[in-house]
Amino acid sequence: MRTLLLLFAALLFAGISANAQFNDGQAADLVYGQTNFTLASAGQTGPSNTTAVGLCAPYSVAVAPLTGKVFVADASNNRVVRYSDTTTTNNIPDTSAAEAVIGFSTLTSWSGGSAARNALNDPTGVFVDNAGRLWIADAGNSRVLWFNNASSISSGANADGVLGQSSYTGGTSHLSRTGMSYVGGIAVDNAGNLYVADATNNRVLRFDNAANGGSGAQASAVFGQPDFTSSTANTDAIGGSPVTGNRGMNTPYGVAVGPDGSLYVADCGNSRIMRFANAASSGNFPAAASVLGEPDSLTSTGGTSSTLLQNPVAVAVDGNGTLYVSDGYGPGGDGYSRIVIFDNASSLSNGAAASHVLGQTDLNSSAPYSTTNATLGGTWGINVENAIGQLWVADAGNNRVIRFTSPTGSLPVELTTFTAEVRNGAVNLSWKTATEINNSGFEIQRNSSSGWAKVAFVQGHGTTNTPQNYSYTDGSVRVGTYSYRLKQIDHNGNFVYHQAIQATVGLTPSTIFLDNNYPNPFNPSTKISFVLGTSGHASLKVFNLLGQEVATLADGEFNGGDTQTFTFDASKLSSGIYYYQLKSGNTTQIKKMMLLK
Numbered sequence: 001m002r003t004l005l006l007l008f009a010a011l012l013f014a015g016i017s018a019n020a021q022f023n024d025g026q027a028a029d030l031v032y033g034q035t036n037f038t039l040a041s042a043g044q045t046g047p048s049n050t051t052a053v054g055l056c057a058p059y060s061v062a063v064a065p066l067t068g069k070v071f072v073a074d075a076s077n078n079r080v081v082r083y084s085d086t087t088t089t090n091n092i093p094d095t096s097a098a099e100a101v102i103g104f105s106t107l108t109s110w111s112g113g114s115a116a117r118n119a120l121n122d123p124t125g126v127f128v129d130n131a132g133r134l135w136i137a138d139a140g141n142s143r144v145l146w147f148n149n150a151s152s153i154s155s156g157a158n159a160d161g162v163l164g165q166s167s168y169t170g171g172t173s174h175l176s177r178t179g180m181s182y183v184g185g186i187a188v189d190n191a192g193n194l195y196v197a198d199a200t201n202n203r204v205l206r207f208d209n210a211a212n213g214g215s216g217a218q219a220s221a222v223f224g225q226p227d228f229t230s231s232t233a234n235t236d237a238i239g240g241s242p243v244t245g246n247r248g249m250n251t252p253y254g255v256a257v258g259p260d261g262s263l264y265v266a267d268c269g270n271s272r273i274m275r276f277a278n279a280a281s282s283g284n285f286p287a288a289a290s291v292l293g294e295p296d297s298l299t300s301t302g303g304t305s306s307t308l309l310q311n312p313v314a315v316a317v318d319g320n321g322t323l324y325v326s327d328g329y330g331p332g333g334d335g336y337s338r339i340v341i342f343d344n345a346s347s348l349s350n351g352a353a354a355s356h357v358l359g360q361t362d363l364n365s366s367a368p369y370s371t372t373n374a375t376l377g378g379t380w381g382i383n384v385e386n387a388i389g390q391l392w393v394a395d396a397g398n399n400r401v402i403r404f405t406s407p408t409g410s411l412p413v414e415l416t417t418f419t420a421e422v423r424n425g426a427v428n429l430s431w432k433t434a435t436e437i438n439n440s441g442f443e444i445q446r447n448s449s450s451g452w453a454k455v456a457f458v459q460g461h462g463t464t465n466t467p468q469n470y471s472y473t474d475g476s477v478r479v480g481t482y483s484y485r486l487k488q489i490d491h492n493g494n495f496v497y498h499q500a501i502q503a504t505v506g507l508t509p510s511t512i513f514l515d516n517n518y519p520n521p522f523n524p525s526t527k528i529s530f531v532l533g534t535s536g537h538a539s540l541k542v543f544n545l546l547g548q549e550v551a552t553l554a555d556g557e558f559n560g561g562d563t564q565t566f567t568f569d570a571s572k573l574s575s576g577i578y579y580y581q582l583k584s585g586n587t588t589q590i591k592k593m594m595l596l597k
Contacts, residue, residue, distance in 0.1 A: 021408045022341060022391065025361040027373040032072065032083060033058065033400035037373035040398040043077065053097045054399070055081075060137070060185070060314070060381030061392045061401050064128040065416060065434060067151040071134060072098075072394065072401050073123040073381065078113040079103035080123055080136055082151075102136070102147065105156035115141045115171035117158045125197075125381060129188040130416040133160075133211060137183040137196070141171035144183060144196055146211060161215045163196070163207060175201055177218045177228040185254035185266070185314055185381065190418050190499050193220075193280050195255045195263060201231040202249050204265055206279070223265065223276060224249030226285045233269065244270050246288040246297035254314035254381070258321050259415065260485070261499035262289070262346045266312040266325065270294070271302030273312060273325060275346065281483075281502065292323070292342060295351035304328070306353040306363040309340065316391075318384040319414050320496055321346050324391060325354075328366070329378040336366040337376040339393060358391070358404060371398050413439050413460070413488050413496070416467075420484060420503035425513050426475040427503045429484060433468045436461050440491045444472055447483035447500070455484075462491075477505050478515050479531050479563070507533035507561065514582040514589040517568070521594040524571035528553065530582045535560040538584040542568055545577055553580075570595045 031037055033055030043054015056076035063070055070083040081098035101107045103120035113121025121140030128134050134150030136159075143164035147153060162168055164180035173181035184197040194210035196219075203224040207213060222228055224247070234248040244250070250269030257263055263279030265288075272293040276286055291297050293309030302310040314326035323345035328337045339358040342348060357363045359376035369377040378397025385392065389406035418431040429444065439460035445452045455476075461468050474484075485500040507513055515529040532538055540554040550573060553566040568580070575597045581590045 022356050022358060022404060022406055024357050024363070025374055026358065026404060026407075028393075028402040028404050029373075030403040031373075031400050032070070032402075034398070037402075038371055040371040040377055040400065042399045043074075055401065056399055057396045058380075058394045058399065058401055059124040059396055060126045061383050061394045062126040062128045062134075062381075063383055063385045063390075063392060064132060064134075064151050065130055065385075065414070066132055068385070069151045070392070070401075071126045071128060071150070073126045073136065075122050075124055075139075075396075077110065078120050078122065078140075080120065080126055080134075081107070100153070101155045102134075102153075102157060107155065113140045115143075115165075115169050117162075117168040118156055120145075121171065124184050125186045127186045127188055129192070130190065131192075131211070133188075135186050135188060135194065137186045139182050139184065139199075141165070142173045142180045142182060143171070144180070144186060144194070161211065163194075163210070163215070163217060166216045173200070175229060175231050178216055180205070181231075184252070185256075187255045187257050189257040189261065189280060190415065191280060191501055195257065195279070197252045197255045197265070199251050199253055199268075201225075202233045202251060203231065204249070204252055204255055204263070208280075221282060222284050223263070223279075223282075223286060224252060228284075244298055244300045246274070246291065247285055249274070250300075254312070254326070256315040256317045256323075257499070258317040258323070258346055259319055259499055260321060260346050260497045262317075264315045264317060264323060264345070266315050268311050268313055270300040271309050271311055272300065273309065273315060273323070277346075278500065280499070290348060291350050292345070292348060292352060292354075293325075293327075297350065304336065304364065304366040307351050310336075312340075314379070314381045314394075316382045316384045317345065320344075324382050324384060326379045326382050326393070329376075329380065329397065335368050336360070337369060337378050337395075337397065338366075339376075339379065339382060339391070358393075369397055373402075413437070415486070415488070415498050418486060418498060418501055420501050422503055422505050425477070425505060425511075426473050427477055427482060427484070427505065428471065428473050430469070430471045431486060432470070433461075435465050436468065437463050438490045438492065439463070440489045442470065443487040443489060443495075444474075445485050445487055446474065447485075452485070460488075476516070478529075479505050479507065479513050481505075507531060509534040509560070510587070512538070512582060512584050512587050512589060514580075514591055516591060517580065517593045521596040522570070523595060523597050525567055525569045526593060527565055527567055528580055529563055529565040531563050532558055532560050532584055536584055538564075538582060540564075540566060541581050541583075543579045543581065544573075545579075550578065 042056040059075040060073040080102040082100040124139040125137030134147040145159040182200045184199045194207040205219040206221040208220040233250040254266030263276040265274045274288040277289040316324045323342040325340040341356040343355040381394040383392040391404045414434040441460035481504045486498040489495045511533040513531040517526045542551040
C-alpha cells in the first residue's frame with residue numbers, strides 16, 4: 001500500500017511545485033493515542049490500565065525513512081511504541097493498536113522506570129536513521145540507546161549499544177566526555193554522526209560515526225560549552241560570564257540537522273533557535289551562524305509573534321531546508337502551543353520572520369491549549385516525513401500524536417546516504433535517494449581555498465518512487481583533505497544544497513602518489529610532483545609514444561610523506577604526447593602529458 005501511495009503522490013505532484021507547504025492553522029488528518037481529535041485522556045501509567053492504544057505524555061515521534069513505521073516515545077509510560085506504516089487520511093480507530101513496544105515485553109506491561117538493556121526511564125527523544133537504526137534518548141537514565149533493524153525487532157528487544165553510561169545498568173547523571181544529564185532531543189546526520197541535546201548540562205554533544213564507536217564512546221565535540229567539564233548556562237566565549245551569546249546555551253532540548261549540514265538547536269531557556277553551519281566538522285564551542293526567535297544573539301526575552309519564540313523545545317528540518325519549531329510548551333511557557341515554520345532557514349539572518357504556523361490561526365496568536373484537529377495541547381517532538389510531505393507532532397499535553405499532510409505533497413528529492421571512499425588516489429562518491437520528483441540531477445561541488453566549485457554533473461531520474469543509486473569518481477585530487485557537497489537541481493531550476501562530507505587522500509606505507517603535471521599542455525617545461533608513502537628508492541622517468549626513454553628526472557632515495565617536485569624541460573623535443581612514470585619498489589604509476597610548440 002505504501003508503495004502505491006508514494007507512486008500516486010509522485011505522479012500527482014510532478015507538474016506543480018514540489019516544495020512541501022503547510023497552511024496557517026490547517027487541520028491534522030490522523031491521530032494516535034486517542035479515538036478522535038477531541039479527546040485528551042491519558043493512557044495512564046500503571047499496571048492495570050496501560051494499553052496498546054493509549055499514550056501518556058508522548059514526548060517525541062519518528063518515522064523510519066525506509067519502512068514508514070512510526071515510533072513514539074511514550075514518556076510517562078516508560079516505553080517506546082511502534083506503529084505499522086499508515087498513509088491513510090482516516091483517524092486511527094480504537095482497534096488500531098501499536099504493534100510492538102521497547103522497554104517492556106508486552107504492550108500491556110508496566111512498571112516504574114529502570115536501567116537495563118531492555119528497559120527505559122522517561123524516554124524523551126526518538127530518531128530513526130537511514131540505516132533503519134532506532135536511537136532513544138532515555139532521559140531518566142541520562143543515556144542514549146540504539147537498536148538495529150528497529151522496524152522488525154520484537155517487543156522487549158535488547159539494545160545494541162549505549163552512550164552516556166559505561167554499562168546498561170548505569171543511570172546516574174554525569175558531566176564528562178562520556179557522560180550526560182537528562183538528555184532531550186537527538187538527531188543523526190547522513191554521515192552517521194549523532195547529536196545529543198544534553199539539556200541540564202546546557203550543551204549539545206556530537207558523536208562521530210556513533211554506531212561504530214561502540215558503547216560508552218567519548219563525544220567528538222561539544223556545542224554550548226568551552227570543554228567537556230563545563231556546564232554553566234549561557235557561558236559566552238568572550239564575556240566568560242552567564243550571559244546570552246552566540247556560543248552558550250541554556251537548557252537545550254531539541255536538535256536537528258539540515259540537508260546542508262547545519263545543526264539547529266532549540267535553546268529553550270533563551271527562547272531561540274541557534275544554527276551552527278558545517279556542524280559535522282566543527283571543533284568545541286563554535287559560534288552560531290545565526291539565531292531565530294530573538295532579534296540578536298544577546299537577547300532572550302521571548303514572545304509570541306512571527307519573529308519571537310517562547311521556550312521552544314524541539315526542531316525538525318525537511319529536505320528543502322525548511323525548519324519546523326515546536327514552540328510555547330517548554331518550562332516557562334505561556335500556556336499556548338504552536339509549530340512555527342521557517343522557509344529556507346539556513347539563509348535567514350538573526351531575528352528573521354517565520355513563514356507559517358500550525359496550532360494557531362496566525363503567527364501573532366497565542367490561544368490557550370485546546371483539543372481539536374487544528375489546535376494543540378502542548379507539543380514536544382516533531383518529525384518530517386520527506387517522501388510524502390507529512391509533519392508528525394507529539395502533542396504531549398493532549399496525550400496523542402497527530403499528523404499534518406502538506407497540501408502541496410512531496411519534497412523533490414529525499415537523499416538517504418552520501419559517502420566518500422578513497423581508492424588509488426581518487427575519491428569515489430556514492431549517494432542514494434529514496435524518492436525523486438522533478439529531479440534534473442546533481443551538481444557535485446568540491447571545496448578549495450577559493451571556495452566551492454563545480455566538479456561534475458550527474459543526471460537525475462526525474463520522478464520516481466524507487467530508490468536510486470548514484471556515484472562519481474573524482475580523479476583530479478592530490479594528497480590532502482577535501483570537502484564535497486551535492487547541489488540537487490529541479491527541472492524548473494530550483495535547487496537545494498545537501499550536507500557536505502569530507503575525504504582525505506593520504507598514503508599508506510605501501511602506496512605512492514603521482515600528481516598531474518602542471519601546466520598541461522605545456523611549452524617548453526612543466527612540473528611533476530610525487531609523494532612516497534614510505535621512505536625508499538624511487539625513479540621518475542619520461543617516455544615518448546614509442547616507449548623510448550627521453551629523460552630521467554629522479555632516481556634515488558626519498559623521505560616518505562614529503563612532496564618531491566621536478567621540472568621537465570622539453571625545449572629540445574618535438575610536439576606530441578609523452579608519458580611520465582613513477583616507480584618505487586613493486587609499485588608503478590604512469591600518466592600522460594602533451595607538449596605543444
